[in-house]
Amino acid sequence: MxxxxxxxxxxxxxxxxxxxxxxxxxxxxxxxxxxxxxxxxxxxxxxxxxxxxxxxxxxxxxxxxxxxxxxxxxxxxxxxxxxxxxxxxxxxxxxLCESAVATAGFLAQRFTVVTTLERSRVLIDNLVRRYGMGSRAKVRASDIPVLELEDAASGAIDKLKAEIERALSEDGAEAIVLGCAGMTDLARELQDVYRVPVIDGVAxxxxxxxxxxxxxxxxxxxxxxxxxxxxxxxxxxxxxxxxxxxx
Amino acid sequence: MxxxxxxxxxxxxxxxxxxxxxxxxxxxxxxxxxxxxxxxxxxxxxxxxxxxxxxxxxxxxxxxxxxxxxxxxxxxxxxxxxxxxxxxxxxxxxxLCESAVATAGFLAQRFTVVTTLERSRVLIDNLVRRYGMGSRAKVRASDIPVLELEDAASGAIDKLKAEIERALSEDGAEAIVLGCAGMTDLARELQDVYRVPVIDGVAxxxxxxxxxxxxxxxxxxxxxxxxxxxxxxxxxxxxxxxxxxxx
Amino acid sequence: MxxxxxxxxxxxxxxxxxxxxxxxxxxxxxxxxxxxxxxxxxxxxxxxxxxxxxxxxxxxxxxxxxxxxxxxxxxxxxxxxxxxxxxxxxxxxxxLCESAVATAGFLAQRFTVVTTLERSRVLIDNLVRRYGMGSRAKVRASDIPVLELEDAASGAIDKLKAEIERALSEDGAEAIVLGCAGMTDLARELQDVYRVPVIDGVAxxxxxxxxxxxxxxxxxxxxxxxxxxxxxxxxxxxxxxxxxxxx
Amino acid sequence: MxxxxxxxxxxxxxxxxxxxxxxxxxxxxxxxxxxxxxxxxxxxxxxxxxxxxxxxxxxxxxxxxxxxxxxxxxxxxxxxxxxxxxxxxxxxxxxLCESAVATAGFLAQRFTVVTTLERSRVLIDNLVRRYGMGSRAKVRASDIPVLELEDAASGAIDKLKAEIERALSEDGAEAIVLGCAGMTDLARELQDVYRVPVIDGVAxxxxxxxxxxxxxxxxxxxxxxxxxxxxxxxxxxxxxxxxxxxx
Amino acid sequence: MxxxxxxxxxxxxxxxxxxxxxxxxxxxxxxxxxxxxxxxxxxxxxxxxxxxxxxxxxxxxxxxxxxxxxxxxxxxxxxxxxxxxxxxxxxxxxxLCESAVATAGFLAQRFTVVTTLERSRVLIDNLVRRYGMGSRAKVRASDIPVLELEDAASGAIDKLKAEIERALSEDGAEAIVLGCAGMTDLARELQDVYRVPVIDGVAxxxxxxxxxxxxxxxxxxxxxxxxxxxxxxxxxxxxxxxxxxxx
Amino acid sequence: MxxxxxxxxxxxxxxxxxxxxxxxxxxxxxxxxxxxxxxxxxxxxxxxxxxxxxxxxxxxxxxxxxxxxxxxxxxxxxxxxxxxxxxxxxxxxxxLCESAVATAGFLAQRFTVVTTLERSRVLIDNLVRRYGMGSRAKVRASDIPVLELEDAASGAIDKLKAEIERALSEDGAEAIVLGCAGMTDLARELQDVYRVPVIDGVAxxxxxxxxxxxxxxxxxxxxxxxxxxxxxxxxxxxxxxxxxxxx
Structure with a gap:
């Protein structure tokens, strides 16, 4: 295949x-x-x-x-x-979005997508609603330009972690979806830290x-x-x- | 302006x-x-x-x-x-779609959009839902290729009228939205025939x-x-x- | 006309x-x-x-x-x-409400209506939902009795501004709708201050x-x-x- | 009391x-x-x-x-x-509408409201949606002017029965709500005929x-x-x- | 009976x-x-x-x-x-849930259900949505194990009151629904304290x-x-x- | 595994x-x-x-x-x-239902689930709505008792085919989901007949x-x-x- x-x-x-x-x-x-x-x-x-x-x-x-x-x-x-x-x-x-939110739906009744910039947040929220997950998923922006994810020194991961922590404490998120292809290498590590399912869209x-x-x-x-x-x-x-x- | x-x-x-x-x-x-x-x-x-x-x-x-x-x-x-x-x-x-359905919403509580091909019907239905009219508007296809609307001899207008008549009798439509830019010249005539508001997206x-x-x-x-x-x-x-x- | x-x-x-x-x-x-x-x-x-x-x-x-x-x-x-x-x-x-939210919908994907008293907030929220904007618009009350808007010394404008600022920071509002006919004279000024579209229902x-x-x-x-x-x-x-x- | x-x-x-x-x-x-x-x-x-x-x-x-x-x-x-x-x-x-549809909700997962004129149908459909039953209830008009219900010779009951029969066969209705105060005396009789719950708003x-x-x-x-x-x-x-x- | x-x-x-x-x-x-x-x-x-x-x-x-x-x-x-x-x-x-939320719907346009544990919150939220109250009701957990409600010394009532107070100040709740059969004896007392309708599911x-x-x-x-x-x-x-x- | x-x-x-x-x-x-x-x-x-x-x-x-x-x-x-x-x-x-409708969602924008008895239809429709596919999927019953699917002489397959044909002509279905575990052996054959995706929940x-x-x-x-x-x-x-x- x-x-x-x-x-x-x-x-x-x-x-x-x-x-x-x-x-x-x-x-x-x-x-x-x-x-x-x-x-x-x-x-x-x-x-x-x-x-x-x-x-x-x-x-x-x-x-x-x-x-x-x-x-x-x-x-x-x-x-x-x-x-x-x-x-x-x-x-x-x-x-990636459709695959990731469908996957999250098998694992959690409520979850949060954490994406990069505010300008992508509403766009992804519209997708999530179209895919039928509007009442189950919240979308958050973490204020990270996409290409900063390629730069280990950018502080992007700290911003992402802070937003995940807000999702867990404020949204009652049972799982996290990483809302950018550039975050694909972080899923496993974040799952180990937060002990909830962390779903990467590429995978x-x-x-x-x-x-x-x-x-x-x-x-x-x-x-x-x-x-x-x-x-x-x-x-x-x-x-x-x-x-x-x-x- | x-x-x-x-x-x-x-x-x-x-x-x-x-x-x-x-x-x-x-x-x-x-x-x-x-x-x-x-x-x-x-x-x-x-x-x-x-x-x-x-x-x-x-x-x-x-x-x-x-x-x-x-x-x-x-x-x-x-x-x-x-x-x-x-x-x-x-x-x-x-x-055109967003303008037309917003306009229809000022004139009727329930209305029907009549478009061309089946392949456009779901696409427009998704738009109508995104614009918040999903519970007020139905979308119908009349099986007319777009360019037939440019050809007076194509029979396209008869197909369009037949679909409008179904919208009135089966959907309880209070107004009709013409769902293709190529129908823009027909609005006034159809409004005279059916005596309900007929909304053209260009106008x-x-x-x-x-x-x-x-x-x-x-x-x-x-x-x-x-x-x-x-x-x-x-x-x-x-x-x-x-x-x-x-x- | x-x-x-x-x-x-x-x-x-x-x-x-x-x-x-x-x-x-x-x-x-x-x-x-x-x-x-x-x-x-x-x-x-x-x-x-x-x-x-x-x-x-x-x-x-x-x-x-x-x-x-x-x-x-x-x-x-x-x-x-x-x-x-x-x-x-x-x-x-x-x-006014129907006209204003339809207008806002052409300018922003997410927006907030700021109205006067709490007793009007749910009433307007019901309208917004009926008009199909329930997933795009939030309604906030600013705790201003309607007739205070007629009195320049009432402090009403300060309350209104504070609520607009909350809408921008907490709701991710991309535009503001003024939710009372008595606010109609403030739209242009507020648009200049906040640099987002501010929609007045009368206009x-x-x-x-x-x-x-x-x-x-x-x-x-x-x-x-x-x-x-x-x-x-x-x-x-x-x-x-x-x-x-x-x- | x-x-x-x-x-x-x-x-x-x-x-x-x-x-x-x-x-x-x-x-x-x-x-x-x-x-x-x-x-x-x-x-x-x-x-x-x-x-x-x-x-x-x-x-x-x-x-x-x-x-x-x-x-x-x-x-x-x-x-x-x-x-x-x-x-x-x-x-x-x-x-009556709010009480009847709440009552129907305890008895059936899907039901139909049968009202009088087309002009009332959308109005009641809007109520049903506001009360949260939009995905469970359908509203039908039976083309009966309200005051004909006061006239035994008007044929109104036959029209009402025909519409109930359509609700049962086409909507999969599990119960019927009578959508006009003037139908209040018919509920028991219709329930006996159709052997599904028939709910009257007054009661x-x-x-x-x-x-x-x-x-x-x-x-x-x-x-x-x-x-x-x-x-x-x-x-x-x-x-x-x-x-x-x-x- | x-x-x-x-x-x-x-x-x-x-x-x-x-x-x-x-x-x-x-x-x-x-x-x-x-x-x-x-x-x-x-x-x-x-x-x-x-x-x-x-x-x-x-x-x-x-x-x-x-x-x-x-x-x-x-x-x-x-x-x-x-x-x-x-x-x-x-x-x-x-x-209890279906009866209580239907009852609340006659008394208030917006209300909050306060339940026990987080694990019950989403379950009840799903029920509330199925019953058609998703846009009118919020569900909150107060972090009380069910059997603590049987123990006057457990501090459960204080946790419950704190959550009701958050519902009133943050949700704009107009009424409160008690989301556990074990809270049935508290309704009247809480209604006296908060002066909003407090609905118990058993009653x-x-x-x-x-x-x-x-x-x-x-x-x-x-x-x-x-x-x-x-x-x-x-x-x-x-x-x-x-x-x-x-x- | x-x-x-x-x-x-x-x-x-x-x-x-x-x-x-x-x-x-x-x-x-x-x-x-x-x-x-x-x-x-x-x-x-x-x-x-x-x-x-x-x-x-x-x-x-x-x-x-x-x-x-x-x-x-x-x-x-x-x-x-x-x-x-x-x-x-x-x-x-x-x-099976959750897996099948998520799978159908990757293949078609509108689809129909064909199940067995009317008593299962609403139950599955509730699931489909909970899974977020309520505006994309219709559920139909084909009036087949489950165990008749185990009996080749029961005529069950003819009933099933008739219902699929109605789904294609009346619902505009772009794909078919088989709504019973007992239909699992029919998916490939039906897909060959109707030339639309036919999704079996087990697979x-x-x-x-x-x-x-x-x-x-x-x-x-x-x-x-x-x-x-x-x-x-x-x-x-x-x-x-x-x-x-x-x-």
């Missing part, structure tokens, strides 16, 4: 961190293929960055089709472009991808995720025109 | 239709500037088309900043890229744009719509890198 | 303040006609005051029909009698009224807002008996 | 029917005092009628205070003026009133139902000015 | 307290029959205890059928086994049981509470096999 | 079918241990059967602890006793169990699933008394 993990931002060190986290939990027969977007923002912080990361994401999904993959993961906690990717692909596509998404593939399930092509209709795409986007018939 | 209407698909005839609808309702001092995206799909049907229309939309918003506009409208009922556009712009940005958005500008209100730059943070954008997207400081 | 603003309480100074706010934002061709209820409470604080303000409101709507108006506004943030007014009138009727309702009239839209007379059925009204209310056939 | 039942419309035959239904279920020591509003519409069909029934309702509540009552019931399924009555009174006040409200009184519970005077603040009421409403200090 | 109150835990002193509270509010003709489960946990704190209390509850309901009862109450605030009991019995069955359930019986209403046997289908039960549970035909 | 699947009804043929389905999808290193409850109903149809199946379920979980298992699955689509099992166990516990739960174990995640012992407090259990339930200290 080959799982393609696409980092929709262009920072290769974050891809490597996510790939390492993925490989650490992948099953014996699973090959993790990591791709970094080659066009778009160096980090995804808010709606503008996210929207402009989608062409790069879709490009990776498309160009790697020939080599083949059995499932894909969008390695950003905002689930950037997830709906578009599911519409495009014939294989299952997983997002959660890998296991969901493996699950869907081994169950022979893929995105429904009936209704809202039906394959793109064949049509012209103009100008700089012309390369994205679908070439096959709609499902 | 100058209002920029961007058609995020690349079909100029739809832009013209929307511009005409906008000018028909614009106040005396309002100038409507119509722009057609120069990159992306010729029509927006589903998540894939929508995501790939956003760079073209943002390009128009950016390139026309120098000439200046006081508000912008995204002329697609899927509210394609609306969050990104609000994050980008310093002026108010309106979407609704023009009035909301005028309202916000004349009230001196613009998108909040605190929280989820804060201006893009300055950062590098790579590759084909490098032109989108924000150059000003964050709000 | 003639817009009738009815203050459903009997305090003329509040009517004047609302009329001034309305005229300040009205379009060139819009005439604002201000009316003060001649029967009922001097201010509306809670359910009892509100219910007993409705006959006075409907009287103004009725008696001014002959002179004519194209839309009406109920100038109380509780949206007092709004449903009854919409059922009665053949022209669009707007409420918002004027623009929505103008929008509906210029779009040729009025309240649906199918379903819940169908015109009153012709029937006898007894005793002191006999003057309210509808005289036309139902819609 | 003395329970005051106020019919907020002015049709005495409906009052008598409600009083008979109340007396049929009242406990041994309960005295039912029936009052018919002396001002307002002869039947309540929609928002306009309802709003103008409130002064008559409050007048009965007030004028009968000297004689005394331990609880009051608003005998209209729209719960007309219920919030105002609770704010006014020092004793518990019950509405339900009497038992809730007895319950609250015997438990020593009354409306909270903290927050949204705090007693009216002392203030002037002008003109034809001056008699409604509160004379006591606020709670 | 005979009302059976079953304490689903095995602590007889709690049964006696509940029976005394029930008798204190029962109508003249109501006989309260108190039963203590003879199998299961000595107190119910969380899901495990609750699930294992159900066979004992159902045993009491079954064995006392021959002597006869007109309604039954499950005397635990977790509404332990309520759905199963309603499916089993031919008479109405009431739970509320007794009045609801009396109401349903006197209205001739019982659990619907159509749909989700249909009588158990006749079938074999194996092993230690064989005595629970239904012997009658399904409803 | 050892996964214990407990069939909470006592019909061994259903256990075998579930075990076969589990083994068909289990990863290479996963051992499936199947257990049939030795006490309780032969099938679970409704609340009564479900409640009385829990002691048998917990007995299997307890007695097999010594031999050891890394995760457990409750093999009934009603998620019978799932909360109690999670409270009891130190390893992850999965339910979904196995993959979720494997996922949680390999991620080192288990049920949170903070809050609502905290380990049972040590206490006496009386009578026939005395064997269930927890012997370890609470978490």
């Amino acid at each position: 080959r799982i393609l993990i696409v980092n929709p931002n262009t920072t290769a060190s974050m891809t490597e961190k996510a790939a390492a986290a993925a490989r650490a939990v992948a099953a014996a027969g699973t090959e993790i293929i990591a791709a970094t977007s080659r066009m778009g923002p160096v980090s995804i912080e808010g709606h503008y960055d996210g929207a402009l990361a989608i062409p790069g994401l879709l490009t990776e999904l498309k160009e790697r089709q020939e080599a083949g993959y059995d499932a894909a993961i969008v390695a950003c906690f905002d689930d950037t472009g997830l709906d578009a990717a599911r519409t495009f692909a014939d294989v299952p596509v997983l997002g 959660a998404a890998v296991k969901q991808a493996e699950a869907l593939v081994s169950l022979g399930l893929s995105t429904s092509k009936r209704g809202s995720y039906a394959s793109p209709l064949p049509k012209h795409f103009m100008g700089a986007m012309s390369g994205f025109a679908p070439i096959r018939a709609a499902g | 100058r209002i920029l209407i961007v058609n995020p698909n690349t079909t100029a005839s739809m832009t013209e239709k929307a511009a005409a609808a906008a000018r028909a309702v614009a106040a005396a001092g309002t100038e409507i500037i119509a722009a057609t995206s120069r990159m992306g799909p010729v029509s927006i049907e589903g998540h894939y088309d929508g995501a790939l229309a956003i760079p073209g939309l943002l390009t128009e918003l950016k390139e026309r900043q120098e000439a200046g506009y006081d508000a912008a409208i995204v002329a697609c009922f899927d509210d394609t890229g609306l969050d990104a556009a609000r994050t980008f712009a310093d002026v108010p940005v309106l979407g 609704a958005a023009v009035k909301q744009a005028e309202a916000l500008v004349s009230l001196g209100l613009s998108t909040s730059k605190r929280g989820s719509y804060a201006s893009p943070l300055p950062k590098h954008f790579m590759g084909a997207m490098s032109g989108f890198a924000p150059i000003r400081a964050a709000g | 003639r817009i009738l603003i009815v203050n459903p309480n009997t305090t003329a100074s509040m009517t004047e303040k609302a009329a001034a706010a309305a005229r300040a934002v009205a379009a060139a061709g819009t005439e604002i006609i201000a009316a003060t209820s001649r029967m009922g409470p001097v201010s509306i604080e809670g359910h009892y005051d509100g219910a007993l303000a409705i006959p006075g409101l409907l009287t103004e709507l009725k008696e001014r029909q002959e002179a004519g108006y194209d839309a009406a506004i109920v100038a109380c943030f509780d949206d007092t009698g709004l449903d009854a007014a919409r059922t009665f009138a053949d022209v669009p009727v707007l409420g 918002a309702a004027v623009k929505q009224a103008e929008a509906l009239v210029s779009l040729g839209l009025s309240t649906s007379k199918r379903g819940s807002y169908a015109s009153p059925l012709p029937k006898h009204f007894m005793g002191a209310m006999s003057g309210f008996a509808p005289i036309r056939a139902a819609g | 003395r329970i005051l039942i106020v019919n907020p419309n002015t049709t005495a035959s409906m009052t008598e029917k409600a009083a008979a239904a109340a007396r049929a279920v009242a406990a041994a020591g309960t005295e039912i005092i029936a009052a018919t509003s002396r001002m307002g519409p002869v039947s309540i069909e929609g928002h306009y009628d309802g709003a103008l029934a409130i002064p008559g309702l409050l007048t009965e509540l007030k004028e009968r205070q000297e004689a005394g009552y331990d609880a009051a019931i608003v005998a209209c399924f729209d719960d007309t003026g219920l919030d105002a009555a609770r704010t006014f009174a020092d004793v518990p006040v019950l509405g 339900a409200a009497v038992k809730q009133a007895e319950a609250l009184v015997s438990l020593g519970l009354s409306t909270s005077k903290r927050g949204s139902y705090a007693s009216p603040l002392p203030k002037h009421f002008m003109g034809a409403m001056s008699g409604f000015a509160p004379i006591r200090a606020a709670g | 005979r009302i059976l109150i079953v304490n689903p835990n095995t602590t007889a002193s709690m049964t006696e307290k509940a029976a005394a509270a029930a008798r204190a509010v029962a109508a003249a003709g109501t006989e309260i029959i108190a039963a203590t489960s003879r199998m299961g946990p000595v107190s119910i704190e969380g899901h495990y205890d609750g699930a294992l209390a159900i066979p004992g509850l159902l045993t009491e309901l079954k064995e006392r059928q021959e002597a006869g009862y007109d309604a039954a109450i499950v005397a635990c605030f977790d509404d332990t086994g309520l759905d199963a009991a309603r499916t089993f019995a031919d008479v109405p069955v009431l739970g 509320a359930a007794v009045k609801q049981a009396e109401a349903l019986v006197s209205l001739g209403l019982s659990t619907s046997k159509r749909g989700s509470y249909a009588s158990p289908l006749p079938k074999h039960f194996m092993g230690a549970m064989s005595g629970f096999a239904p012997i009658r035909a399904a409803g | 050892r996964i214990l699947i407990v069939n909470p009804n006592t019909t061994a043929s259903m256990t075998e079918k579930a075990a076969a389905a589990a083994r068909a999808v289990a990863a290479a290193g996963t051992e499936i241990i199947a257990a049939t409850s030795r006490m309780g109903p032969v099938s679970i149809e409704g609340h009564y059967d479900g409640a009385l199946a829990i002691p048998g379920l917990l007995t299997e979980l307890k007695e097999r602890q010594e031999a050891g298992y890394d995760a457990a699955i409750v093999a009934c689509f009603d998620d019978t006793g799932l909360d109690a099992a999670r409270t009891f166990a130190d390893v992850p516990v999965l339910g 979904a739960a196995v993959k979720q169990a494997e996922a949680l174990v390999s991620l080192g995640l288990s049920t949170s012992k903070r809050g609502s699933y905290a380990s049972p407090l040590p206490k006496h259990f009386m009578g026939a339930m005395s064997g269930f008394a927890p012997i370890r200290a609470a978490g």
